[in-house]
Amino acid sequence: MKQSQRSVLILPGMLADEDLGTTIGDLEIQVSQPDAETDFEILDNHIGSLQMSGQVLIRAGKTLTLLGGHEGLISQGAASKGNLVTGLKDGPVKDALQHVPPLRGLLGVGSGTISHRDLSMTDDENKTLVRAHLTTLNPKGGGDAVTIAALHPLRGYDEALEQLRDHLRASAETASPDAADLSPMLFPDQPRYNAKPDVAIVENATAWQSAGDVITVYLQVARENEAGIIADHDTEFLHDYRVALRKVRSVLSLFKGVYPEEQTAKFKGIASELMSPTGRLRDLDVYLLARDDYFAMLPPSLHKGLALMFEMFRKERRGAHRALAAHLRSSGYHSAITDLQAAFAGTDGPPKGPMADASVGDYARRLIWKRYRKVCRIARGITADTPDDQVHELRIGCKKLRYLMEFFAPLYPAAAVKPILKPLKRLQDNLGLFNDYSVQQAFLQRFMDGHEPLGHKQDLVLAQSIGALIAVLHERQKEERARIMASFSQFDGADIRSQFRSLFNAKEA
Amino acid sequence: MKIVACYSNKGGVGKTAASVNLAYAFAETGSRVLLCDLDPQGASGFYFRVKPSQKLDNDAFFEEAKQVAKAIRGSDYDNLDILPANMTFRDFDVFLSRMKNSQSRLKKSLKAVGSDYDIIVLDCPPNISTLSENVLQAADLIVVPVIPTTLSERTFEQLLEFVEGQEATKVSKKKIAAFFSMVQRQKVLHGETMARMRDTYPKRILKAALPFSTDVERMGVNRAPVLAFASDRPSAKAYRQIFAEVQTRLRES
Numbered sequence: 001m002k003q004s005q006r007s008v009l010i011l012p013g014m015l016a017d018e019d020l021g022t023t024i025g026d027l028e029i030q031v032s033q034p035d036a037e038t039d040f041e042i043l044d045n046h047i048g049s050l051q052m053s054g055q056v057l058i059r060a061g062k063t064l065t066l067l068g069g070h071e072g073l074i075s076q077g078a079a080s081k082g083n084l085v086t087g088l089k090d091g092p093v094k095d096a097l098q099h100v101p102p103l104r105g106l107l108g109v110g111s112g113t114i115s116h117r118d119l120s121m122t123d124d125e126n127k128t129l130v131r132a133h134l135t136t137l138n139p140k141g142g143g144d145a146v147t148i149a150a151l152h153p154l155r156g157y158d159e160a161l162e163q164l165r166d167h168l169r170a171s172a173e174t175a176s177p178d179a180a181d182l183s184p185m186l187f188p189d190q191p192r193y194n195a196k197p198d199v200a201i202v203e204n205a206t207a208w209q210s211a212g213d214v215i216t217v218y219l220q221v222a223r224e225n226e227a228g229i230i231a232d233h234d235t236e237f238l239h240d241y242r243v244a245l246r247k248v249r250s251v252l253s254l255f256k257g258v259y260p261e262e263q264t265a266k267f268k269g270i271a272s273e274l275m276s277p278t279g280r281l282r283d284l285d286v287y288l289l290a291r292d293d294y295f296a297m298l299p300p301s302l303h304k305g306l307a308l309m310f311e312m313f314r315k316e317r318r319g320a321h322r323a324l325a326a327h328l329r330s331s332g333y334h335s336a337i338t339d340l341q342a343a344f345a346g347t348d349g350p351p352k353g354p355m356a357d358a359s360v361g362d363y364a365r366r367l368i369w370k371r372y373r374k375v376c377r378i379a380r381g382i383t384a385d386t387p388d389d390q391v392h393e394l395r396i397g398c399k400k401l402r403y404l405m406e407f408f409a410p411l412y413p414a415a416a417v418k419p420i421l422k423p424l425k426r427l428q429d430n431l432g433l434f435n436d437y438s439v440q441q442a443f444l445q446r447f448m449d450g451h452e453p454l455g456h457k458q459d460l461v462l463a464q465s466i467g468a469l470i471a472v473l474h475e476r477q478k479e480e481r482a483r484i485m486a487s488f489s490q491f492d493g494a495d496i497r498s499q500f501r502s503l504f505n506a507k508e509a
Numbered sequence: 510m511k512i513v514a515c516y517s518n519k520g521g522v523g524k525t526a527a528s529v530n531l532a533y534a535f536a537e538t539g540s541r542v543l544l545c546d547l548d549p550q551g552a553s554g555f556y557f558r559v560k561p562s563q564k565l566d567n568d569a570f571f572e573e574a575k576q577v578a579k580a581i582r583g584s585d586y587d588n589l590d591i592l593p594a595n596m597t598f599r600d601f602d603v604f605l606s607r608m609k610n611s612q613s614r615l616k617k618s619l620k621a622v623g624s625d626y627d628i629i630v631l632d633c634p635p636n637i638s639t640l641s642e643n644v645l646q647a648a649d650l651i652v653v654p655v656i657p658t659t660l661s662e663r664t665f666e667q668l669l670e671f672v673e674g675q676e677a678t679k680v681s682k683k684k685i686a687a688f689f690s691m692v693q694r695q696k697v698l699h700g701e702t703m704a705r706m707r708d709t710y711p712k713r714i715l716k717a718a719l720p721f722s723t724d725v726e727r728m729g730v731n732r733a734p735v736l737a738f739a740s741d742r743p744s745a746k747a748y749r750q751i752f753a754e755v756q757t758r759l760r761e762s
């Protein structure tokens with residue numbers, strides 16, 4: 001009986017027939033002629049989710065084959081709608097990719113040619129004892145060929161299985177790597193992207209050095225997303241790009257006194273200019289991604305207007321993407337960002353401000369402590385009747401606090417930071433939703449006031465749906481608003497307070 | 510899970526040939542099949558090139574049903590496993606009754622080692638006296654090859670009488686599905702016998718008949734089911750038709 005294909009070996013090299021030989025002890029091995037070579041492509045997303053979880057996804061012709069995990073080798077049809085995992089047809093490969101972030105597209109990591117052979121091992125009566133399917137990947141570029149052997153044991157012939165396994169390993173060029181190392185072996189030149197690289201901030205560095213390090217790293221992260229935005233692989237490229245630039249900008253505004261004031265203002269201006277052409281596209285992405293949620297907010301009778309609205313968003317997005325892609329390809333953009341990178345990466349670095357040489361440890365503690373106290377001050381003043389402006393102020397304060405804590409996290413033991421970040425995150429989620437609902441209302445209102453007319457009847461349908469949507473969002477905003485005081489009081493517990501004090505207030509500790 | 514026994518009170522009628530091809534046909538449709546070679550001669554194992562396994566230690570068998578699972582060998586074909594000849598009749602009785610009982614340890618332990626079979630095909634040895642009630646009870650369908658001669662007619666009658674004699678223990682004649690085996694069309698006697706028997710036992714005899722065929726004989730040389738090496742030949746087609754009728758009867762049983 002066919003056993004589940006538990007046993008998969010990754011064998012460096014082509015594993016040529018000559019290397020495999022024709023016998024193992026008194027058993028014979030037969031290897032079929034290889035089928036015609038075809039092209040293959042290894043797929044992964046920009047953040048390498050598959051590789052990090054020890055999976056290798058191979059697309060060859062109409063088949064997707066996944067290596068790694070408990071299943072060994074599994075495959076399904078390659079047909080898909082778009083490049084997201086959700087767009088794949090239902091099947092075992094799709095099931096095994098459920099851990100992949102849903103918004104990240106599957107992209108080609110590298111390609112080459114693939115060929116298959118079947119191997120069987122037989123006894124003196126020509127009974128098959130074990131079979132293997134050999135898949136040889138021959139990459140384009142400087143990588144090494146690899147053969148994947150899927151062993152198909154037959155029940156009751158365990159010894160033969162072990163013999164074949166040993167024989168295949170011995171026939172390979174080198175020891176078997178893990179599935180996670182397969183893709184780097186095939187495509188050693190493929191750059192590895194990390195959206196949140198560790199920035200080594202050390203206690204005895206200066207604030208100026210640390211700020212420069214963080215900015216340099218995140219400008220690089222932003223740049224690594226440019227090609228993906230231009231190619232429009234998925235919406236996460238733009239998202240990461242903006243997050244990276246926002247980090248740059250927040251270092252500039254939070255690390256007070258590290259650079260001279262007018263220099264800081266100039267850098268901040270450049271960062272804002274880099275950000276601003278990206279806003280409209282990101283907004284449209286966010287709405288389009290939440291399409292199902294919006295439909296769920298309204299009764300079916302109002303869906304027609306939503307469909308109209310999303311169709312307009314979709315069209316506008318196409319233009320917005322084209323404009324941003326052109327911008328990112330322009331020489332003006334290129335020199336703006338390379339100049340900014342050069343300002344931080346150059347041997348001299350940017351000019352120093354009054355706090356430049358402060359030790360980063362003291363500097364961080366002072367900033368965080370100050371920011372923490374400010375957040376608490378604002379929050380404690382908030383009641384059910386406080387105007388929304390003040391809530392927004394609290395949200396910004398929390399955001400700054402969070403940025404600071406994350407920037408300087410390497411200075412503190414992770415176990416100490418985690419428990420105080422958790423209630424902060426919860427408070428921020430609450431404030432974030434409150435803000436999102438209000439921003440969305442304003443966005444929709446603006447859209448309704450300013451859209452291209454569709455004709456009287458359609459405009460009316462559209463207006464009805466948007467009006468209803470705004471009403472729902474308004475209701476939700478009120479609900480979020482009502483939760484804020486409770487979220488804050490959780491964050492403002494006595495133990496959290498004392499932990500903040502002991503971590504960030506050296507003087508009073 | 511269903512049990513199909515290929516059985517006859519007469520030797521050399523084509524039980525083993527039928528077991529091998531029926532088991533193969535079931536596996537081909539995706540059912541997970543265990544073919545049990547109950548003949549100490551080990552003929553069906555031979556056709557699949559499976560060497561007879563060491564004789565199971567009786568006590569160990571009763572105490573530790575996993576022993577059975579250990580003796581099972583994968584055939585060269587998907588979904589088809591063989592339990593090579595290695596049981597005494599007494600073992601066999603116990604094996605059957607335990608397989609039938611879904612609570613039995615044997616069944617559970619087979620399941621535990623990853624062999625949850627849909628169909629068990631039994632290739633029975635040619636001796637009615639040693640085949641106990643237990644076997645007749647356990648089988649969902651008893652496939653009986655009948656060579657259409659006057660002598661076979663008598664033996665078939667005896668078989669039915671024997672089965673009816675078991676009425677008290679709920680073995681029904683309905684389980685019997687006979688088919689004409691090694692039919693030679695040019696023999697007038699064969700034709701007459703078949704007509705007469707179909708008349709007498711209209712429900713007990715399958716429509717499809719297996720012709721006498723050198724392809725079946727060649728199984729011994731090729732050591733594979735006819736269905737695997739001569740799929741388009743008349744005998745293979747006959748086995749497929751027999752299989753289709755067996756499937757229908759199983760569904761109705």
Ligand SMILES: Nc1ncnc2c1ncn2[C@@H]1O[C@H](COP(=O)(O)OP(=O)(O)OP(=O)(O)O)[C@@H](O)[C@H]1O
Pocket residue numbers: 517519520521522523524525526527548552633634635690691692719720721722723725726727728729744
């Ligand atoms: N349809 C057929 N045409 C020609 N020869 C056949 C046919 N069916 C079976 N045989 C041959 O007849 C002989 C007996 O067949 P088989 O072993 O299947 O019968 P059996 O009932 O299992 O015998 P036993 O009672 O000894 O177990 C074998 O040599 C087989 O090749």
Ligand SMILES: [Mg+2]
Pocket residue numbers: 524525526548552632633634
């Ligand atoms: Mg036999």
